[in-house]
Amino acid sequence: MTVEEANPNRRPHTAVVGLQWGDEGKGKIVDLLTARHDVIVRYNGGANAGHTVIVEGERYALHLIPSGILYPDKLCVVGNGVVVDPETLIEEIESLRRRGVEIGQNLRISNRAHLVLPYHKEQDAAYEEFLAARTGLGEAGAAIGTTRRGIGPAYADKVRRSTALRVGDLLHPRRLRDRLELACRLRAAEMTALGVTAPPPDPIDLADRFAAFGERLRPHIEDTVYRLHDCMREGRSLLFEGANASLLDIDHGTYPYVTSSNCSSLGIPAGTGLPGRHVERVVGIMKAYSTRVGGGPFPTELDDEIGHRIRERGREYGTTTGRPRRCGWLDLVAVRYTAMICGADALACTLLDVLSGLDELRICTAYRRGDETTERFLPDAEDLEGWAPVYETLPGWDEEIEEASDRASLPQNARRYLDRIEEVVGVPIELIGVGPDRTQTLTAAAWGD
């Protein structure tokens, strides 16, 4: 039987990816689109992600579990490209269960996803402290401003190989203990070199704790690569949920102020084991303005009353760390670039409601340095230094738009703002966020099928 015969009405396998520096509202859009798909797949990042879903006033913050989990009949898969902190994952499962969310066979975790261990988190913090005391581009010295969730050190171990541990190792106590002994010995030497005075990790104790986590997670652990290929053969429709965002992509973001995975759509094949041609549609998520948490360049940042207003109206405080997010005007040089590398077929423009009440709005369409102008993004922190945004100014609107029912009913200047984004980026806006609730999303006619 061909895939078409298995399900002639299958919706295209779709990716939801952030086109800025994160927190674009991916969780809300994934939750909304879950209704149209069968399998929701995380392919990158770890508990550095914080995805918010609001349903009937109930707020869920998801870190490791795909944002499709609120639908009991959908399969949620944590792919091999994710780094899994088992303690955080178990807490997340328990806290969702306490709120009545069903989690059983509907959650699958790759046996090949790498583990985040407590020493990765200590190392993340120790590196950040070390770097903060050294000269760098930002106020925090050379520190990246990580979430301190151990993401960088866990991916570094994955690449270093011999001291890394994977989810599947949790189910083999002997292997777990041997690997931890080696890893802890190396770790102790490194921590001493960094001047960390905390006692070195005890491999026996860690192996016992992690073997216990393994027992709790055992029903969910499997080879997700075969599972995903099976799902595709059966004609099921996949939805890929990007964590973090394209400007934080390890290869294509504002290096070195990035995270440690490929968070653009380019990470999907490697992070799931599915050939890239199966990503049939890419929805790029962008806020109607820009935000960034942590260090690194941000050409359109607003350190003034308007930036403050956007932060308060948009409740721009981190879902994972609670840190205030840096806010600024919409940077379309950056979005045009990330839409290009992600192959975005459609855009979702979220948080448009936050801009109501501003007299005028600015969008950055080029960068200028001296008499040089460029419309190309410069995905390197030092290369971006010294470039100033070139702005277009558009009129704002006063009306609140949370109750809007479709794009045509938005104030004229809001529609002009959206039209101009489409022109500059060259990709249609098919979803518009006018409030945080699942229902506060305006969809283009094509989504109503």
Ligand code: GDP
């Ligand atoms: P994610 O990491 O991309 O999933 O985004 P976060 O959940 O970290 O941050 C987005 C924030 O904006 C959350 O607090 C959402 O509830 C909220 N949000 C999402 N879409 C909209 C929208 O269209 N309007 C408003 N006002 N809030 C939104």
Ligand code: IMO
């Ligand atoms: P979601 O999925 C916003 C940022 C951190 C820091 C840099 C590296 O919610 O959009 P890391 O802990 O990954 O080593 O930190 O990346 N960062 C995010 N910023 N949203 C995220 O995820 C982020 N994930 C990582 O603030 O600047």
Ligand code: MG
């Ligand atoms: Mg977030």
